[in-house]
Amino acid sequence: MTWAWTLLAGAAFLFAAVHGRGAAAAAALTEGARSAVELALGMLGTVMFWSGLMEVMDRAGVSDALGKLLRPALERLFPSCREDGELRRDLSCNVTANMLGLGNAATPAGIRAAVRLRRHAGGDTASDELCRLAVLNTASVQLLPVTAAALRAGLGAENPFDILPGVWVTSLVSVSVGLLAERLLEGRRG
Amino acid sequence: MAELAALLPVLLPCAAALAGLLRRVDVFAALTDGARRGLELTGRILPSLAVLLPCVAMLRASGALSALENLLAPAAEALGIPRETVALMLIRPLSGSGALAVGGQIMASCGVDSPAGRTAAVMLGSTETTFYVLSVYFGAAGIRKSRHAAAAALCADLAGFLTAAWWVRNFG
Numbered sequence: 001m002t003w004a005w006t007l008l009a010g011a012a013f014l015f016a017a018v019h020g021r022g023a024a025a026a027a028a029l030t031e032g033a034r035s036a037v038e039l040a041l042g043m044l045g046t047v048m049f050w051s052g053l054m055e056v057m058d059r060a061g062v063s064d065a066l067g068k069l070l071r072p073a074l075e076r077l078f079p080s081c082r083e084d085g086e087l088r089r090d091l092s093c094n095v096t097a098n099m100l101g102l103g104n105a106a107t108p109a110g111i112r113a114a115v116r117l118r119r120h121a122g123g124d125t126a127s128d129e130l131c132r133l134a135v136l137n138t139a140s141v142q143l144l145p146v147t148a149a150a151l152r153a154g155l156g157a158e159n160p161f162d163i164l165p166g167v168w169v170t171s172l173v174s175v176s177v178g179l180l181a182e183r184l185l186e187g188r189r190g
Numbered sequence: 191m192a193e194l195a196a197l198l199p200v201l202l203p204c205a206a207a208l209a210g211l212l213r214r215v216d217v218f219a220a221l222t223d224g225a226r227r228g229l230e231l232t233g234r235i236l237p238s239l240a241v242l243l244p245c246v247a248m249l250r251a252s253g254a255l256s257a258l259e260n261l262l263a264p265a266a267e268a269l270g271i272p273r274e275t276v277a278l279m280l281i282r283p284l285s286g287s288g289a290l291a292v293g294g295q296i297m298a299s300c301g302v303d304s305p306a307g308r309t310a311a312v313m314l315g316s317t318e319t320t321f322y323v324l325s326v327y328f329g330a331a332g333i334r335k336s337r338h339a340a341a342a343a344l345c346a347d348l349a350g351f352l353t354a355a356w357w358v359r360n361f362g
Contacts, residue, residue, distance in 0.1 A: 001285060008245050016252035024251045032247030036239040039294045040232055048228035053206050055224025056217055060209040104227065107326065114331035124334040131339040134327055138283075138320040138343035139350065144202075145315025151294055152311050155302040161199045163311045166357040170316035173353040178346025185338035 042154020043147070050146040054100045066099060067092035077136075077179070078129050080120045087116045094137070101142050110137055128186050135178040141171055238287035246291045250299070271355040272306040274299075278313060279351050283320035283344065290314070305358055312354035317347050 016025035057063075074091055075081060081088035090113040097106035114133055121127035126134070145167045153160035210217040249255045255277055263273040271279075274296050282289045293310045300306040320343045328336050 001288075004284065004288075005241070005245060008249060011254045012245065012248035012252045014252075015254035015257065016248070019253045021252050025248045028247035028251035029244045032244035033240055035247070035294075035298070036236070036243040036291070039243070039290075040236045040239055044229070044232045047232050048225040051228030051231070052221035052224035053203055055227070056206045056210045056215065056220040059215045059220045060206065060213045062206075062209065103231075110327060111330040114327045114333075118331045118333060124332060126328065126333045126335060126337045126339055130328075130331070130333065131337060131342060134324055134336075134339040135342050135346060137327060138318050138323045139346040140316055140318040142315065147290070148293075148311045148315030151290065151297065151314070152302055155294070155297050157302045159196055162196060163308060163315060164198065166308075166312040166354065166361065167315040169357055170312055170350050170353040174316060174346045174350030177349035178342050181345035182338065182342040185341055 039151070039154060043150035046150035046153045046160070047146055050101075050144060050150070054102055054144070054146075058097075058100060058102060058105075063093070063096040063100060066096040070095060077132055078117075080117065080129060084116065084120070087113060087120075090116065091133070094133075095141070098137065098141050099143050101144055101146050106137075128182070131182050131186075132179065135182050136175070139171070139175040139178045141175055142167075235287050235290065239291055242285075242288050242291040243295070246288075246295050250295065269352060269355070270359055271351065272309050274306040275310050275313060275351075275355070278310055282313065282317055282351075283347055284322075286319040286322065289319070308362070309355050309358045312358060313351055316354060317350045320344065320347055 012025060016022050070092065071088075074088065074095065078087070078091055081091055090109045093109035094106050094113055097103075097109060110133065114130060117127060117130045117133060118124075121130065145163070148163065148167070149160045152163065207217050210220065246255075259273045259276050262276045266273055266276050278289060278292045278296060281292050293314045296310040297307040302311075321340070324336065324340060324343065327333075328339070
């Protein structure tokens with residue numbers, strides 16, 4: 001991030017100098033810093049409310065129900081979890097926490113699953129199953145995109161959550177394409 | 191479809207509370223615990239936003255962002271992607287708070303309910319910070335050779351960007 005930030009700041013300076021837009025860029029700098037706080041404050045209420053609701057759903061057993069629903073799909077994607085109950089629990093927890101947007105719960109479970117998958121495969125090369133786990137976690141499968149909706153709410157959108165159908169379809173397509181790409185690339189390298 | 195989507199955020203709190211009651215969960219405590227986590231989460235991203243957004247705003251004001259958009263617009267527009275979202279697609283796999291800063295900037299300057307603003311929101315909501323996630327998982331598991339993981343994950347991102355633009359173009 002250090003390099004990226006330096007590069008971006010350098011590019012802004014260069015363009016401002018060449019185009020004679022120094023004053024405009026300087027004004028944008030203070031304006032940007034102010035709008036960062038506005039953006040975060042605008043999002044804050046929505047994020048807090050929905051995080052609270054997701055916590056209720058988690059404690060009410062929605063995660064467990066989702067896990068049961070997803071079990072056949074998980075066993076297809078990760079054959080090793082048929083014999084390894086611990087791995088299945090971690091995988092299931094990782095995926096359902098991601099779906100509910102509980103990042104704090106998803107990451108530790110996902111890492112435990114990754115460590116177990118590595119132990120099954122051995123060595124420091126990613127197995128096909130590990131690549132699949134990575135794809136499941138890099139392609140977001142959130143049921144309620146709280147951050148995006150909160151950002152919309154903070155900026156005064158008419159109906160912040162009306163992007164839901166679009167987000168669902170897009171997530172589904174992106175995860176499917178990711179898993180398909182994983183399958184197609186399996187034999188080519190490694 | 192739109193009416194149904196509008197009703198969902200109203201139905202969910204009620205359904206979740208009832209489900210919690212049935213399972214004898216202390217619903218109010220769970221709500222406030224979750225809300226506290228939301229507060230911490232937003233507090234954690236504010237410092238990155240505060241140093242990234244001025245940078246993005248300067249890039250916009252200096253003309254650097256428009257230059258980048260002009261460069262990539264022909265390709266993006268041929269694929270039906272709004273030109274304003276080009277920068278968002280570039281930063282999305284690399285930095286979560288950077289993507290939030292760029293996405294917020296797009297929504298604020300193009301209008302939060304404009305096609306570009308809505309496309310940006312769908313893109314943000316349906317993708318992840320790919321390289322960060324890869325480094326966390328493979329780093330923790332001690333994987334050095336990631337094989338085709340990054341390529342497959344980037345395919346998923348690209349498919350997500352295209353679908354987001356396609357959906358907003360056709361269904362709003």
